[in-house]
Amino acid sequence: xxxxxxxxxxxxxxxxxxxxxxxxxxxxxxxxxxxxxxxxxxxxxxxxxxxxxxxxxxxxxxxxxxxxxxxxxxxxxxxxxxxxxxxxxxxxxxxxxxxxxxxxxxxxxxxxxxxxxxxxxxxxxxxxxxxxxxxxxxxxxxxxxxxxxxxxxxxxxxxxxxxxxxxxxxxxxxxxxxxxxxxxxxxxxxxxxxxxxxxxxxxxxxxxxxxxxxxxxxxxxxxxxxxxxxxxxxxxxxxxxxxxxxxxxxxxxxxxxxxxxxxxxx
Ligand code: SAM
Numbered sequence: 352x353x354x355x356x357x358x359x360x361x362x363x364x365x366x367x368x369x370x371x372x373x374x375x376x377x378x379x380x381x382x383x384x385x386x387x388x389x390x391x392x393x394x395x396x397x398x399x400x401x402x403x404x405x406x407x408x409x410x411x412x413x414x415x416x417x418x419x420x421x422x423x424x425x426x427x428x429x430x431x432x433x434x435x436x437x438x439x440x441x442x443x444x445x446x447x448x449x450x451x452x453x454x455x456x457x458x459x460x461x462x463x464x465x466x467x468x469x470x471x472x473x474x475x476x477x478x479x480x481x482x483x484x485x486x487x488x489x490x491x492x493x494x495x496x497x498x499x500x501x502x503x504x505x506x507x508x509x510x511x512x513x514x515x516x517x518x519x520x521x522x523x524x525x526x527x528x529x530x531x532x533x534x535x536x537x538x539x540x541x542x543x544x545x546x547x548x549x550x551x552x553x554x555x556x557x558x559x560x561x562x563x564x565x566x567x568x569x570x571x572x573x574x575x576x577x578x579x580x581x582x583x584x585x586x587x588x589x590x591x592x593x594x595x596x597x598x599x600x601x602x603x604x605x606x607x608x609x610x611x612x613x614x615x616x617x
Contacts, residue, residue, distance in 0.1 A: 434462025
């Protein structure tokens with residue numbers, strides 16, 4: 352389906368939880384976040400049902416994100432429900448990789464095609480500092496497990512302050528080269544201030560070619576990451592919310608005072 356700026360909207364990102372097992376400094380405060388209640392979070396049936404509507408209306412690419420998608424209980428079941436929607440050509444997940452060693456095979460069997468794993472440094476101490484509690488070794492095991500399970504290509508998302516020349520980013524790029532991983536760096540964004548730029552090696556951050564919609568874990572369909580608008584799929588119904596989001600997709604991002612990365616999924 353085309354929006355009013357003639358962009359073909361084909362890509363749906365689904366945040367399946369607002370919970371995360373890390374507290375990355377640029378993403379989430381250490382404490383004091385009000386988490387959604389069980390009844391606010393979309394059920395598996397709602398997520399799969401909405402995906403069906405989205406695919407019937409032109410979505411061909413779906414990414415599962417969070418929070419941390421692997422902390423959602425029964426994630427492999429949810430993946431298999433989504434993957435059985437006919438018409439999805441590309442089904443991927445963005446994860447911090449901490450729990451991937453445990454889930455990689457199950458996810459592959461459930462129909463997940465590939466993963467993006469977030470990794471900002473290969474220095475174990477710095478990793479724990481940035482994530483506030485993460486253990487680098489667990490992510491490295493997760494990356495290996497993803498490769499073994501053939502969740503390919505495995506892409507690494509590396510958030511940088513300013514440029515890819517930062518020592519941590521260069522070390523991550525080198526690590527990727529050695530280990531057959533694709534590398535993409537993302538300049539740190541600020542939703543409230545509205546600072547964002549194109550993602551190098553990826554398709555994000557470029558408004559004129561943006562083909563995305565985002566579904567939050569409490570069922571708000573967002574036409575743009577840098578915009579407050581969100582259409583409630585429970586209140587409006589799937590079809591109406593989908594069409595409204597496409598109709599209201601802005602020409603370009605401005606700012607988002609409502610969401611954090613952790614509840615919209617990046
Ligand atoms: N927990 C998963 C993970 O870590 O990949 C998925 C959710 S996370 C919010 C999705 C992506 O958003 C990650 O690659 C993360 O690095 C990125 N991200 C979070 N905060 C960001 C920020 N302020 N600027 C740019 N990217 C950000």
